[in-house]
Amino acid sequence: xxxxxxxxxxxxxxxxVDPSTPLLWVLREDLKMTGTKYGCGVSVCGACTVxxxxxxxxxxxxxxxxxxxRAIVTIEAMNDDAVGRVVQDAWVEKDVxxxxxxxxxxxxxxxxxxxxxxxxxxxxxxxxxxGNICRCATYVRIREAIKTAAARLK
Amino acid sequence: MSTANTxxxxxxxxxxxxxxxSMSAAGGLLVALYLHPxxxxxxxxxxxPRPKVYPPDAFVDIRPDGKIVIxxxxxxxxxxxxxxxxMILADELDADWSQVVAELAPAADVxxxxxxxxxxVGGSGSIAxxxxxxxxxxxxxxxMLIATAAERWKVAPNKCRTQESVVYGPGGQSAKYAELGxxxxxxxxxxxxxxxxxxxxxxxGKNIRRLDSRPKCDGSLKFGLDLDLPNMKVAVVARPPVxxxxxxxxxxxxxxxxxxxxxxxxxxxxxxxGVAVVADKFWTAKQARDQLKIEWDFKGVKxxxxxxxxxxxxELARTAGLSAMARGDAKALEGIDASKRIVAEYEFPYLxxxxxxxxxTTIRFDGDxxxxxxxxxxxxxxxxxxxxxxxxxxxxxxxxxEMAGGGFGRRAVADSHVQREAAVIAKRFRGTPVKLIxxxxxxxxxxxxxxxxxxxxxxxxxxxxxxxxxxxxxxxxSLLAGTPFAQYMKDGVDNSAVEGASDTHYNIPNxxxxxxHPTVNVPVLWWxxxxxxxxAYVMETLIDELAxxxxxxxxxxxxxxxxxxxxxxxxxxxxxxxxxxxxRRKLPKGHAFGISCHExxxxxxxxxxxxxxxxxxxxxxxxxVAVDAGIAVNPLTIESQFQAGxxxxxxxLMEKGAxxxxxxxxxxxNFDGFVPPYxxxxxxxxxxxxxxxxxxxxxxxxxxxxVISPAVVNALSxxxxxxxxxxPLVTV
Numbered sequence: 090x091x092x093x094x095x096x097x098x099x100x101x102x103x104x105x106v107d108p109s110t111p112l113l114w115v116l117r118e119d120l121k122m123t124g125t126k127y128g129c130g131v132s133v134c135g136a137c138t139v140x141x142x143x144x145x146x147x148x149x150x151x152x153x154x155x156x157x158x159r160a161i162v163t164i165e166a167m168n169d170d171a172v173g174r175v176v177q178d179a180w181v182e183k184d185v186x187x188x189x190x191x192x193x194x195x196x197x198x199x200x201x202x203x204x205x206x207x208x209x210x211x212x213x214x215x216x217x218x219x220g221n222i223c224r225c226a227t228y229v230r231i232r233e234a235i236k237t238a239a240a241r242l243k
Numbered sequence: 244m245s246t247a248n249t250x251x252x253x254x255x256x257x258x259x260x261x262x263x264x265s266m267s268a269a270g271g272l273l274v275a276l277y278l279h280p281x282x283x284x285x286x287x288x289x290x291x292p293r294p295k296v297y298p299p300d301a302f303v304d305i306r307p308d309g310k311i312v313i314x315x316x317x318x319x320x321x322x323x324x325x326x327x328x329x330m331i332l333a334d335e336l337d338a339d340w341s342q343v344v345a346e347l348a349p350a351a352d353v354x355x356x357x358x359x360x361x362x363x364v365g366g367s368g369s370i371a372x373x374x375x376x377x378x379x380x381x382x383x384x385x386x387m388l389i390a391t392a393a394e395r396w397k398v399a400p401n402k403c404r405t406q407e408s409v410v411y412g413p414g415g416q417s418a419k420y421a422e423l424g425x426x427x428x429x430x431x432x433x434x435x436x437x438x439x440x441x442x443x444x445x446x447x448g449k450n451i452r453r454l455d456s457r458p459k460c461d462g463s464l465k466f467g468l469d470l471d472l473p474n475m476k477v478a479v480v481a482r483p484p485v486x487x488x489x490x491x492x493x494x495x496x497x498x499x500x501x502x503x504x505x506x507x508x509x510x511x512x513x514x515x516x517g518v519a520v521v522a523d524k525f526w527t528a529k530q531a532r533d534q535l536k537i538e539w540d541f542k543g544v545k546x547x548x549x550x551x552x553x554x555x556x557x558e559l560a561r562t563a564g565l566s567a568m569a570r571g572d573a574k575a576l577e578g579i580d581a582s583k584r585i586v587a588e589y590e591f592p593y594l595x596x597x598x599x600x601x602x603x604t605t606i607r608f609d610g611d612x613x614x615x616x617x618x619x620x621x622x623x624x625x626x627x628x629x630x631x632x633x634x635x636x637x638x639x640x641x642x643x644x645e646m647a648g649g650g651f652g653r654r655a656v657a658d659s660h661v662q663r664e665a666a667v668i669a670k671r672f673r674g675t676p677v678k679l680i681x682x683x684x685x686x687x688x689x690x691x692x693x694x695x696x697x698x699x700x701x702x703x704x705x706x707x708x709x710x711x712x713x714x715x716x717x718x719x720x721s722l723l724a725g726t727p728f729a730q731y732m733k734d735g736v737d738n739s740a741v742e743g744a745s746d747t748h749y750n751i752p753n754x755x756x757x758x759x760h761p762t763v764n765v766p767v768l769w770w771x772x773x774x775x776x777x778x779a780y781v782m783e784t785l786i787d788e789l790a791x792x793x794x795x796x797x798x799x800x801x802x803x804x805x806x807x808x809x810x811x812x813x814x815x816x817x818x819x820x821x822x823x824x825x826x827r828r829k830l831p832k833g834h835a836f837g838i839s840c841h842e843x844x845x846x847x848x849x850x851x852x853x854x855x856x857x858x859x860x861x862x863x864x865x866x867x868v869a870v871d872a873g874i875a876v877n878p879l880t881i882e883s884q885f886q887a888g889x890x891x892x893x894x895x896l897m898e899k900g901a902x903x904x905x906x907x908x909x910x911x912x913n914f915d916g917f918v919p920p921y922x923x924x925x926x927x928x929x930x931x932x933x934x935x936x937x938x939x940x941x942x943x944x945x946x947x948x949x950v951i952s953p954a955v956v957n958a959l960s961x962x963x964x965x966x967x968x969x970x971p972l973v974t975v
């Protein structure tokens with residue numbers, strides 16, 4: 090066990106966990122932030138996507154001991170994020186979700202995309218979203234919602 | 244309207260007859276799942292459901308703050324029923340939709356499917372079976388509110404009207420539902436009520452957005468896996484590498500030495516035995532499991548092997564199986580010249596459901612009671628199973644229906660194996676809630692797959708270019724054999740393996756469909772759209788081949804071959820033709836269109852896809868879908884179900900879209916080996932068109948799935964000249 094200081098959604102947090110514990114499980118079990126989801130545990134489904142220093146990152150294979158001072162942002166902060174809020178609103182307007190389990194990760198990937206590329210092409214969208222599985226396969230509406238959000242962002 | 248107290252009383256009352264009713268009703272479930280309910284009733288193989296009075300107060304709670312809380316008697320796992328059922332009730336109730344809150348009902352007698360007799364989601368039956376029920380509930384509640392207001396105002400109830408959660412009297416009086424709720428709850432439930440004329444619907448038929456969108460977009464919605472209870476422990480289980488193997492010995496020294504591990508012990512499984520690890524947290528439990536050294540006893544355990552099974556299945560397919568359909572002249576095929584015959588052999592692999600939220604169940608055992616939390620498609624059955632393991636009656640198990648991250652059939656398991664594992668573990672931790680988590684690896688390797696199948700079809704073509712003789716042999720494990728539901732197989736035939744072929748709507752005069760059900764040591768389960776996953780593929784690729792041979796337009800060919808009584812399919816095909824004709828006529832070079840149509844669960848679907856080949860894979864540029872599902876309760880949900888459901892159906896074509904066995908062991912481990920469609924694999928655009936209808940609504944959860952794969956390969960065949968009879972699609 091070791092103690093780590095983290096910055097999550099702008100707040101300082103302290104956790105004492107096994108150093109191998111992935112960020113995902115620290116968020117979910119130690120910080121009780123369950124918006125970030127466990128889907129595969131091997132970084133191939135994207136359900137656990139968070140932003141680490143602004144970069145969309147899979148949290149399920151990222152040991153807490155390697156995180157250092159990097160800033161972590163999760164789905165729980167998207168209500169207060171200028172781009173995040175627009176993306177969430179587009180998701181609701183387009184009635185994107187079905188089971189919804191993957192959508193935290195989809196939205197985190199979409200927000201990262203739109204922050205880097207405010208007017209994404211279909212190719213940009215497929216490249217950035219191409220690592221997030223939606224088993225319900227709501228991809229048509231995810232694509233539409235990203236375009237809707239992009240149109241609203243200055 | 245109800246207080247918590249009356250609600251509880253209602254549940255208690257209904258639970259008295261719980262066990263008896265659910266046992267006898269299991270048959271209703273299966274019969275109706277595999278025969279079309281209407282057909283079953285006509286054949287007299289299923290007793291007509293008794294007319295039943297549902298107490299509105301178990302379903303509707305009109306609160307003093309104006310909120311109207313509606314209990315949903317189904318699991319919500321993406322299909323949108325948590326919005327659609329409240330819409331139906333709120334419409335008849337004339338409720339203010341902005342004040343409606345939906346809750347997933349716990350397991351209780353009153354929430355059982357009115358037709359199936361158990362609380363469940365399956366067979367695309369949620370709307371089909373509860374449309375009338377929720378309409379009556381809404382209308383009765385409205386009548387009680389009107390009666391209460393009329394009594395206050397000393398006016399005749401029929402002089403009152405309602406709108407947006409307000410009752411209006413003839414003399415300009417008005418009262419909000421919220422003010423009337425508590426008195427109305429004490430009034431008499433009317434035995435019968437007048438339902439709206441469909442032209443009066445205000446919500447049904449409108450595009451209504453989901454009620455659960457926002458909490459699913461901000462991370463606040465709690466799925467079963469997100470449950471956090473005081474002092475909760477987490478369990479994972481090491482299961483044998485071959486189904487049915489047993490623990491011979493276990494060295495758990497290293498596992499136990501990890502800080503936070505609470506116990507390590509052997510448990511019985513539905514197939515063999517395993518070792519449970521219980522810890523304070525998931526990561527600890529998983530690490531501990533990784534450090535177990537287990538020796539397995541494989542004595543008497545059969546090892547499945549996909550390539551051997553396919554060889555065996557192909558042999559079997561050359562012989563007639565148990566008859567599922569025999570129409571016309573059995574020898575008609577022999578009379579047709581070999582040049583006018585097609586012989587086609589198809590292979591389908593095992594498929595995992597792999598819902599995004601891994602399987603899980605939380606149970607706290609308190610000695611004389613237990614509480615369980617699970618995203619379950621079979622609440623009644625899972626509640627009974629937990630009770631059985633814990634030595635409790637079902638009514639002693641409070642069973643909460645948790646929002647589930649997908650399911651596709653995987654949460655409707657007759658043996659309740661996940662809940663039984665969880666109960667065995669919880670029993671050892673009396674008073675402490677334990678959450679059992681299946682890791683993704685456990686899920687991919689854990690069985691309960693769509694069974695592998697071989698089809699062998701011989702078609703004889705008549706002088707008119709239409710199939711005049713059709714001999715179809717299907718080989719695949721039965722879903723029902725070896726389960727308590729085996730008694731519902733008819734003459735050894737499991738209808739779920741032949742549905743979509745034996746009951747084809749194509750007018751084939753001499754039709755013979757038979758089936759072999761080999762026994763294989765692999766647990767199998769219904770997978771979204773069940774038998775139609777493979778039968779539609781075979782039927783729709785062969786019909787397309789016949790149309791091409793006859794040089795007839797694939798839509799026109801189907802329209803000609805369908806029986807006139809296949810009204811839904813014909814309506815869907817007609818609409819598809821109209822909506823896709825313009826783009827089908829001007830395709831870019833290197834693009835082709837493919838057609839298919841199929842009816843399942845009472846819903847007729849036709850689709851056209853535009854496909855090219857990119858990087859040696861099908862690229863799906865566009866899909867047009869036409870659907871006849873009776874009254875479209877929520878057209879927005881139907882559109883969404885079809886847009887996504889066809890992409891889900893493409894799972895079957897994915898290059899790594901198969902579960903395979905080598906020497907008894909599953910060869911895939913996770914989403915890197917069993918790969919579902921990602922965004923680039925899905926259609927770029929899907930437009931959905933709904934046939935206007937006044938018929939009773941039918942389901943839309945499963946019917947999108949069967950049509951897409953045959954349509955895509957029908958387009959590929961035009962591009963390559965090849966026929967695609969082996970899935971998954973490894974090469975184009």
